[in-house]
Amino acid sequence: MNGRSPIMQDGLVLSLDQVLARQSFKWRQYSPGVLAACVADMDLGTAPAVRTALAQLLQRVDLTYPLRDGRKADRAVARAFAARMHRLYGWAAEADQALVLPDLVQATFAAVMAFSDPGDGVVVQVPHYAPFREAVEGTGRRLVPLAMRAGADGHYFDFEALERAVDARTRVLILCNPHNPTGRVAIRAELEAVLAFAERHALVVVSDEIHADLVYPGARHLPFASLSAAAAARTVTLNSATKSFNIAGLRCAVAHFGTAALQARFHARVPARLTGAVNNLGIDATVAAWNDGQPWLDAALAHLLAMRDHLAETLRRELPAIRFHVPQGTYLLWMDCAALELGRPAAEFFLQHARVALSPGEVFDAGAPHCARLNFATSRPILDDILERMIAAVRAHQRRPVHA
Numbered sequence: 001m002n003g004r005s006p007i008m009q010d011g012l013v014l015s016l017d018q019v020l021a022r023q024s025f026k027w028r029q030y031s032p033g034v035l036a037a038c039v040a041d042m043d044l045g046t047a048p049a050v051r052t053a054l055a056q057l058l059q060r061v062d063l064t065y066p067l068r069d070g071r072k073a074d075r076a077v078a079r080a081f082a083a084r085m086h087r088l089y090g091w092a093a094e095a096d097q098a099l100v101l102p103d104l105v106q107a108t109f110a111a112v113m114a115f116s117d118p119g120d121g122v123v124v125q126v127p128h129y130a131p132f133r134e135a136v137e138g139t140g141r142r143l144v145p146l147a148m149r150a151g152a153d154g155h156y157f158d159f160e161a162l163e164r165a166v167d168a169r170t171r172v173l174i175l176c177n178p179h180n181p182t183g184r185v186a187i188r189a190e191l192e193a194v195l196a197f198a199e200r201h202a203l204v205v206v207s208d209e210i211h212a213d214l215v216y217p218g219a220r221h222l223p224f225a226s227l228s229a230a231a232a233a234r235t236v237t238l239n240s241a242t243k244s245f246n247i248a249g250l251r252c253a254v255a256h257f258g259t260a261a262l263q264a265r266f267h268a269r270v271p272a273r274l275t276g277a278v279n280n281l282g283i284d285a286t287v288a289a290w291n292d293g294q295p296w297l298d299a300a301l302a303h304l305l306a307m308r309d310h311l312a313e314t315l316r317r318e319l320p321a322i323r324f325h326v327p328q329g330t331y332l333l334w335m336d337c338a339a340l341e342l343g344r345p346a347a348e349f350f351l352q353h354a355r356v357a358l359s360p361g362e363v364f365d366a367g368a369p370h371c372a373r374l375n376f377a378t379s380r381p382i383l384d385d386i387l388e389r390m391i392a393a394v395r396a397h398q399r400r401p402v403h404a
């Protein structure tokens with residue numbers, strides 16, 4: 001322990017004691033003893049650059065209305081976003097076309113409300129991150145499904161079914177890439193097919209790229225708006241440092257409009273004042289993460305890659321009936337447990353019999369209670385405990401007496 005408090009969180013990966021010391025939604029929503037592999041937070045610390053920025057702010061008790069470099073503080077986030085997009089992807093995103101707001105879900109709601117009317121169709125991948133459905137159905141729009149079909153080596157867009165589902169009142173397409181929950185990272189040809197579809201049907205594309213930093217060797221993230229000027233003209237890009245730097249509690253995100261005209265269309269329906277202002281901690285942490293956090297992110301990605309591969313190998317060896325594709329991005333693995341014949345939703349089975357909390361498949365797709373999402377952004381010992389418990393629960397289930 002080196003005389004340090006067991007809850008000091010300055011290492012890359014946290015111990016079980018350290019994660020339990022956090023008052024996190026991921027770990028605190030279940031009864032004691034349950035291992036949490038659900039909510040998309042990591043059992044990791046965050047970048048030293050982020051910690052330093054936060055410590056300096058608190059040391060100065062600098063919690064008043066902020067100004068950075070003589071301008072409104074949110075502009076520092078917009079500039080850091082634009083610089084990062086240029087550095088990583090060669091995409092010349094205009095800082096002035098970035099709206100900085102507290103969260104991406106809010107941005108998704110705002111974009112749906114700005115670019116469609118009640119009764120209009122909004123295309124959403126299925127399975128999908130649950131708040132996308134809320135943003136569509138909760139605002140009186142109709143969900144037009146874009147199925148992600150499991151193929152030989154990943155999940156692919158089913159455009160044929162989408163062509164049959166789309167209608168003249170479909171206005172928006174919400175794209176999530178890298179994809180939560182399947183971990184698929186779309187290649188250029190697929191994104192170009194999405195663009196062609198959006199152009200054919202005059203859709204605005206809301207491209208949630210929150211998992212963009214979390215991509216493993218062999219795959220590459222491409223911002224949708226960077227495909228072409230035509231793509232940018234119809235795209236709102238959503239991004240934040242919150243997933244990759246593990247700072248979801250700080251509430252700071254970017255909605256970037258590919259053209260000033262698209263930005264003006266948005267603000268005609270959603271005044272900037274309505275999405276509010278972001279807080280000093282979120283601003284300084286985001287700028288520090290994007291400008292100076294890369295060494296930590298590289299180390300975190302190496303750890304996540306090792307956990308992903310260990311998880312995939314163990315599942316293949318010990319639970320071969322579970323079908324999955326190795327995620328190319330995100331720290332989430334989408335499991336199809338149908339062949340286990342659990343007799344109830346997969347997440348419910350594992351919570352009850354393994355004391356492991358997974359994200360229920362039915363939250364991502366009403367037709368997929370046999371699926372569950374496992375968050376592998378944890379330490380090797382915690383991941384091993386999770387796997388041991390799941391394996392034991394399935395073996396016990398398979399040994400149960402079967403009544404005719």
Ligand SMILES: Cc1ncc(COP(=O)(O)O)c(C=O)c1O
Nearest residue numbers: 040103104105129180208210253
């Ligand atoms: C695809 C996706 N979008 C958005 C979010 C959440 O973003 P925020 O916390 O900024 O609302 C998540 C969180 O897991 C996510 O997976």
